[in-house]
Amino acid sequence: MTPRRARQTPSERQTAMLRFVYEFQQTNGFAPSIREIGAQCHISSTSVVDYNLRRLEEMGYIERSQEKSRAIRLTDKALHWLGIASEDADTFVYVPLVGEIAAGVPIPQPDEMPPEQAIEERVPLQADILPRYERDRLFALRVKGDSMIDALVADGDIVVLEPVDEPRNGEMVAAWLPEENEATLKYFQRIAPPPPANAVHASDDVAQPDPEDALENTPRPWVRLIPANPRYVPIELPADKVQVAGRVVALLRLYR
Amino acid sequence: MTPRRARQTPSERQTAMLRFVYEFQQTNGFAPSIREIGAQCHISSTSVVDYNLRRLEEMGYIERSQEKSRAIRLTDKALHWLGIASEDADTFVYVPLVGEIAAGVPIPQPDEMPPEQAIEERVPLQADILPRYERDRLFALRVKGDSMIDALVADGDIVVLEPVDEPRNGEMVAAWLPEENEATLKYFQRIAPPPPANAVHASDDVAQPDPEDALENTPRPWVRLIPANPRYVPIELPADKVQVAGRVVALLRLYR
DNA sequence: TTCCACACAGAACAAATGTTCGCTTCTTAT
DNA sequence: ATAAGAAGCGAACATTTGTTCTGTGTGGAA
Numbered sequence: 001m002t003p004r005r006a007r008q009t010p011s012e013r014q015t016a017m018l019r020f021v022y023e024f025q026q027t028n029g030f031a032p033s034i035r036e037i038g039a040q041c042h043i044s045s046t047s048v049v050d051y052n053l054r055r056l057e058e059m060g061y062i063e064r065s066q067e068k069s070r071a072i073r074l075t076d077k078a079l080h081w082l083g084i085a086s087e088d089a090d091t092f093v094y095v096p097l098v099g100e101i102a103a104g105v106p107i108p109q110p111d112e113m114p115p116e117q118a119i120e121e122r123v124p125l126q127a128d129i130l131p132r133y134e135r136d137r138l139f140a141l142r143v144k145g146d147s148m149i150d151a152l153v154a155d156g157d158i159v160v161l162e163p164v165d166e167p168r169n170g171e172m173v174a175a176w177l178p179e180e181n182e183a184t185l186k187y188f189q190r191i192a193p194p195p196p197a198n199a200v201h202a203s204d205d206v207a208q209p210d211p212e213d214a215l216e217n218t219p220r221p222w223v224r225l226i227p228a229n230p231r232y233v234p235i236e237l238p239a240d241k242v243q244v245a246g247r248v249v250a251l252l253r254l255y256r
Numbered sequence: 257m258t259p260r261r262a263r264q265t266p267s268e269r270q271t272a273m274l275r276f277v278y279e280f281q282q283t284n285g286f287a288p289s290i291r292e293i294g295a296q297c298h299i300s301s302t303s304v305v306d307y308n309l310r311r312l313e314e315m316g317y318i319e320r321s322q323e324k325s326r327a328i329r330l331t332d333k334a335l336h337w338l339g340i341a342s343e344d345a346d347t348f349v350y351v352p353l354v355g356e357i358a359a360g361v362p363i364p365q366p367d368e369m370p371p372e373q374a375i376e377e378r379v380p381l382q383a384d385i386l387p388r389y390e391r392d393r394l395f396a397l398r399v400k401g402d403s404m405i406d407a408l409v410a411d412g413d414i415v416v417l418e419p420v421d422e423p424r425n426g427e428m429v430a431a432w433l434p435e436e437n438e439a440t441l442k443y444f445q446r447i448a449p450p451p452p453a454n455a456v457h458a459s460d461d462v463a464q465p466d467p468e469d470a471l472e473n474t475p476r477p478w479v480r481l482i483p484a485n486p487r488y489v490p491i492e493l494p495a496d497k498v499q500v501a502g503r504v505v506a507l508l509r510l511y512r
Numbered sequence: 513t514t515c516c517a518c519a520c521a522g523a524a525c526a527a528a529t530g531t532t533c534g535c536t537t538c539t540t541a542t
Numbered sequence: 543a544t545a546a547g548a549a550g551c552g553a554a555c556a557t558t559t560g561t562t563c564t565g566t567g568t569g570g571a572a
Contacts, residue, residue, distance in 0.1 A: 011549095029319070029329040030287060033529055045551045050531070052549085065284070069325040069529050069558060073285040092348070092380045124348045124380030152408040152509075172511065253408075253507040255428070269519095289559055301521045306561070308519085325528060325559050 008059055010081065014052050016041050018061060018078050031070045094122040095138040095160050101183045102144035107176045107245040110163055113139065123158055123252055137163050139246070141174060141183075148172070148185050151228035157253045159185065161246030172248040175225060179241055186225035188244065191236065193222045264315055266337065270308050272297050274317060274334050287326045350378040351394040351416050357439045358400035363432040363501040366419055369395065379414055379508055393419050395502070397430055397439075404428070404441050407484035413509045415441065417502030428504040431481060435497055442481035444500065447492065449478045 010018060020040045024032040032040070038049045053072065056062045061078040065071040096119040098108050108114070123140045143157045151172065153159070159174065167173050173188045221239040266274060276296045280288040288296070294305045309328065312318045317334040321327040352375040354364050364370070379396045399413045407428065409415070415430065423429050429444045477495040 013549095028321070028327075030321075030324070030327045033325075034531095035529070043550085045553090046530075047532075047552085048550050055549095063285070065286075067530060067557065068286070069289075071284075071286045071326070092350070094348070122382070124382065126378070126380065149408070152405070152410050154408050247511075249511050251507075251509040251511070255503075255505050255507070267519095290561095291559070299520085301523090302560075303522085303562080304520050311518095323527065323560060 010056060010059065010061060013041060013043075014056055014061075015081070017049075017052060018056065018074065019082055021062070021072055022074055022079070022082060022084065025074075031072045033070055092124050093127045093138060094124050095140045097121040097123055097140040097142065097158065100142040100144050101159075101174055101185045103182050105183050106178075107141065107174055107183050107243070108139070109243070109245070110137065123160055125160060125250055138249070139163075140252075143185060145185075147227040147229050147232050149229045151187070153185065153228070153251060154253065157251055159248045160250040160252070162249050163246045164244065167244050167247050173225075174245045174248070176243040176245060177235070177237065177241065178243065184225060184235070185248075186227055186235070188247075189224040189226060190239075191222050191224045193220055193238070194236070266312060266315065266317060269297060269299075270312055270317075271337070273305075273308060274312065274330065275338055277318070277328055278330055278335070278338060278340065281330075287328045289326055349381050349383045349394060351381060351396045353377040353379055353396040353398065353414065356398040356400050357415075357430055357441045359438050361439055362434075363397065363430055363439050363499070364395070365499075365501070366393065379416055381416060381506055394505070395419075396508075399441060401441075403483040403485050403488050405485045407443070409441065409484070409507060410509065413507055415504045416506040416508070418505050419502045420500060423500050423503050429481075430501045430504070432499040432501060433491070433493065433497065434499065436491075440481060440491070441504075442483055442491065444503075445480040445482060446495075447478050447480045449476055449494070450492070 017037055020037060021032060024036070024040075034046050034049045034053070037053075038044065038046060041049075043049050043052075053062065053064065056078075057064055061075055061081065063073045063075060096113065098113060098119070099105060101107070125138075138160055140158050140160045143153060143155060143159060146155050153172075159172075161174055164171075164173070167188045169189050171188050172185065174183065174185050175188075176183050222236060223239050223242050225235040225237075225242070227234065273293055276293060277288060280292070280296075290302050290305045290309070293309075294300065294302060297305075299305050299308075309318065309320065312334075313320055317331055317337065319329045319331060352369065354369060354375070355361060357363070381394075394416055396414050396416045399409060399411060399415060402411050409428075415428075417430055420427075420429070423444045425445050427444050428441065430439065430441050431444075432439050478492060479495050479498050481491040481493075481498070483490065
């Protein structure tokens, strides 16, 4: 006989048990005991409850801890089976709102983020925005100013940022310009450094540079930060004078 | 002697107990026992743990259930005391994404919303957007089209809506136009009905309308739905031909 | 010095709770 | 009809777990 153990979804009684565990937990804040499950599901024997719970555990619908009281936990598979929205850590992330993008306000570096309990406001987002391993690095800033209005970003909007070391051309980034004492939200672009004032044209016949000057004369990478508002002009600076804090991955706007 | 029972915040040891309960619950999915708390907090006697838990319960930091194992629950007061963001139902709402604003796609009426378990995607928002009693009525729609581009709303954005019977002039609303078979996102404005084709100018001397025609000739309210894109023209219709589904309270945009 | 509330302590006890034992019944395939 | 796995059952037991008892130590006010 083909073993009917091949059944891999809960029976009607097992489903009733799962639902009771869920509802009990929601109502009481802790899980029911074996006897409480039995009473609710009209199972007179604790060993029958235990048998069915072991089946549910084998199938991946619950987790138990050996010989611990009230230690039944429903898995996401169980919540899905019951048709219950899973609003746990795997579904949403709560991104700390840590400041704003404004003149004179530095953007916190990753190691300068405020401690957990100092974060007064969070921006909730669906967790599937980024792979799980990067979620903790997200942070949010409130936009001050209208430099990105043509990119449909308004003063007062909140942008959610992912720290990035090598932003791609065209990405919208938040950056801190320490020498300008300026935080800014702009489109990012790598550019060639501008020619020095005494440079001859590339087509001119010139001597090879002195090898000793090679390091001195290696062109430093530059970046252009491009606003999306014709009232502002792009900013062009050596890359090492621009601290890119992160690239924009989401925007939230409230209408009050 | 003034009773020192007047103390109303947890002692250092009691705070350590609260923190342990929280961390145990987060790690294990169920609460610790009296003995587990004692072991962690270097309390050799279960009666001392019990004594301190009774103090915490009196002060409102925990809830217990008589003679139930692992039934300690931290209150919001405790979470606040520990400096832990309270990510429960009072902090965030999860707004069902129920469709899109596009031609030919009706906007669900409040009594037509899909059942809880049919909702496949939710938009998380901070709960303080609307007073608590209205939160369950929020729903979200994805925008198709660019009619509101000058209001900084792009194709693909998600708007969160609050059902509203009497939208105010100037509010951005989602509306269903059944006779046009059109869902639309526009600024809302009440207007006087346009004059009928045989109407004389208001300055002309005309007889008072026949009282029996009063009801028949009462001007019907009209509305104008104003796009924020010069490529589109406002829509003007009798109010009863426009089903306003809700007014926009928030916008979410993802950058992928 | 005395008094008293608070905090602590070990031990014992009571109750809650999970596990095991030995068995029966049901269901389905052969 | 038979076999075998699944499901069920009451009872007993083991362990976990919360509560109570009786006492001590501490510190500050009277």
